[in-house]
Amino acid sequence: MASKFTVYTCGGSQWAQVSHLALAEKGIAENEYDVKEVDLFAADNFDPEYLKVNPNGTVPSITSPSLDKNIIESVDVVRWIDGLKGERTLVPSDAAAKSKAQAIIDLVHSFDGRTDTVLFHARNDEEMNAKRGTGFKDYLVKRQHRLIKEKEANPDHPFYGPKILDNGSLAKFYTEPIGEEHKQFYKDADEALKIWAKELERLDSLLVLPYAVGDSVTEADIHVTTWLSHAMWGVGSDLTQIQNFDTLEKFIQKSAPEFKFGRKTRKWWANITATASFKKVFPQLH
Ligand SMILES: N[C@@H](CCC(=O)N[C@@H](CS)C(=O)NCC(=O)O)C(=O)O
Numbered sequence: 001m002a003s004k005f006t007v008y009t010c011g012g013s014q015w016a017q018v019s020h021l022a023l024a025e026k027g028i029a030e031n032e033y034d035v036k037e038v039d040l041f042a043a044d045n046f047d048p049e050y051l052k053v054n055p056n057g058t059v060p061s062i063t064s065p066s067l068d069k070n071i072i073e074s075v076d077v078v079r080w081i082d083g084l085k086g087e088r089t090l091v092p093s094d095a096a097a098k099s100k101a102q103a104i105i106d107l108v109h110s111f112d113g114r115t116d117t118v119l120f121h122a123r124n125d126e127e128m129n130a131k132r133g134t135g136f137k138d139y140l141v142k143r144q145h146r147l148i149k150e151k152e153a154n155p156d157h158p159f160y161g162p163k164i165l166d167n168g169s170l171a172k173f174y175t176e177p178i179g180e181e182h183k184q185f186y187k188d189a190d191e192a193l194k195i196w197a198k199e200l201e202r203l204d205s206l207l208v209l210p211y212a213v214g215d216s217v218t219e220a221d222i223h224v225t226t227w228l229s230h231a232m233w234g235v236g237s238d239l240t241q242i243q244n245f246d247t248l249e250k251f252i253q254k255s256a257p258e259f260k261f262g263r264k265t266r267k268w269w270a271n272i273t274a275t276a277s278f279k280k281v282f283p284q285l286h
Helices: 014-025 048-053 074-082 095-109 116-120 125-132 135-153 160-175 180-206 219-234 246-253 263-272 276-281
Strands: 005-009 033-037 061-063
Touching: 005 014, 014 074, 014 219, 014 276, 061 074, 074 219, 095 180, 095 219, 116 135, 116 180, 116 219, 125 135, 125 160, 125 180, 135 160, 160 180, 180 246, 180 263, 219 246, 219 263
Parallel strands: 005 033
Antiparallel strands: 005 061
């Protein structure tokens, strides 16, 4: 293999976990690369030094002396890791499987499928007050403080202004007294969760068993796995009860009462969670 590369990651990040699943699937040993933890909970991804690595301020990223440009998107990270060793097994060679894998990846990376809907939004005062008592509030508030501090220190940096507005537009629902503006926030969350339920149904119809697009684990499995695990974690599932969708299902049913996790999704999850790579990266849900 070429010279050592560096994976920028964070234990609590769904998209960073795709790197670790891909590395495990490809059998790349831990001494073949370096790992740098970017603590999202301390908002270290907003450090101007990290923005030089990844101008989006997100994880994962990969740097390597063999690369002209850093890799800053999880989809590209998996594909690059796939090319490091042996045959390309994660990107399907069959055209139909490849396009189905892409459709599945697009679904979990889409605005409609984003896990933020499940993690940060609330549909009523009760949910809002409950969320205000969790680490989600600290996360959003810490981010806002860090962004403002970095903007003061780096006033001309183009990253901070838009990000302050973006994070602030969500953080305010956690910090300001509950009032009129929350009503629209709740309505939007409810609508987004109805759409989320539809996306899960669409995912179920796209899945081919035993794995996402057929007989072997591909990039599609990797992206859906980290996404679904993160959503289960985000709604407060028992993290050791890996097969138990109840908490997430009930959470979604509050917006989409007919929703149930589909037969194929459950079977696929049982298959993917039985793999050695899953067990290595997910000793419990996160
Ligand atoms: N499209 C990017 C999204 C990466 C992403 O949003 N990562 C999250 C963690 S799961 C992150 O770093 N968030 C920090 C932020 O947006 O400030 C990818 O797939 O790599």
